[in-house]
Amino acid sequence: MAKRKYRIPDDYMPTVDEVKRYIKRWNGPEHEVGRNKEMALKKLFEELCPENKDFNDILIKCSTLNDFYSTNIFDVHSVALRILELNIDERLRKGDNTLVKDIAYVKVGKPGKPKTERCFYSFATKYCSHHQPTKFAIYDSYVEKLLWDFQKRDSFSDFKLSDLKDYVTYMRVIRDFQRHYGLGDFNVKEQDQYLWQLGKKYFSHYE
Numbered sequence: 001m002a003k004r005k006y007r008i009p010d011d012y013m014p015t016v017d018e019v020k021r022y023i024k025r026w027n028g029p030e031h032e033v034g035r036n037k038e039m040a041l042k043k044l045f046e047e048l049c050p051e052n053k054d055f056n057d058i059l060i061k062c063s064t065l066n067d068f069y070s071t072n073i074f075d076v077h078s079v080a081l082r083i084l085e086l087n088i089d090e091r092l093r094k095g096d097n098t099l100v101k102d103i104a105y106v107k108v109g110k111p112g113k114p115k116t117e118r119c120f121y122s123f124a125t126k127y128c129s130h131h132q133p134t135k136f137a138i139y140d141s142y143v144e145k146l147l148w149d150f151q152k153r154d155s156f157s158d159f160k161l162s163d164l165k166d167y168v169t170y171m172r173v174i175r176d177f178q179r180h181y182g183l184g185d186f187n188v189k190e191q192d193q194y195l196w197q198l199g200k201k202y203f204s205h206y207e
Helices: 016-026 029-048 055-069 076-086 089-094 099-104 121-131 141-154 161-165 167-180 188-206
Strands: 105-108 116-119
Touching (some): 016 029, 029 055, 029 121, 055 121, 076 099, 076 105, 099 105, 141 167, 167 188
Antiparallel strands (some): 105 116
16 A cells, blocks of 8 residues: 555545634644643743843743643743843844744753753744734644645645744745744644644654
């Protein structure tokens, strides 16, 4: 039996009704735990600690994200210091996609030991998204696999799989996806909810 070129069904198409169906599903009992975490993060990022001028505020946000999403950042302190020194608030408000790369690359290490540069790409997208959810999409491995599958099947954009690790390109691909399938009425956060659920459905069994 020949190996399938992609995981999504041949007859599946992203449509307005499909996105609405998945958004409704996100708001249902199946995703209550995840939704409650998102609501807590929304309160933390938008109400309690909306700015990034105080180190303690940043550290609380980094630690909470690291715990909720299991991003495996062993040196949260260095990540928080990096965000503080970048002075990111204006760039967040503008939706500056280049900010993700600046946050992602951090020198980390144990106290008293030489530090090495690491890339926390997914974490950086989450940090920006929770400040500006309609301007920054969250990078997720399920979404990456899903976008690549649709690209192989429908050629909706112009990119290689490795290009999705560049956030400026990632956001361009997200916008191309919206245009190609006529989903422009949905904001970035709504599309995040749709793509993550769809990606989890088709790719969680192949990890």
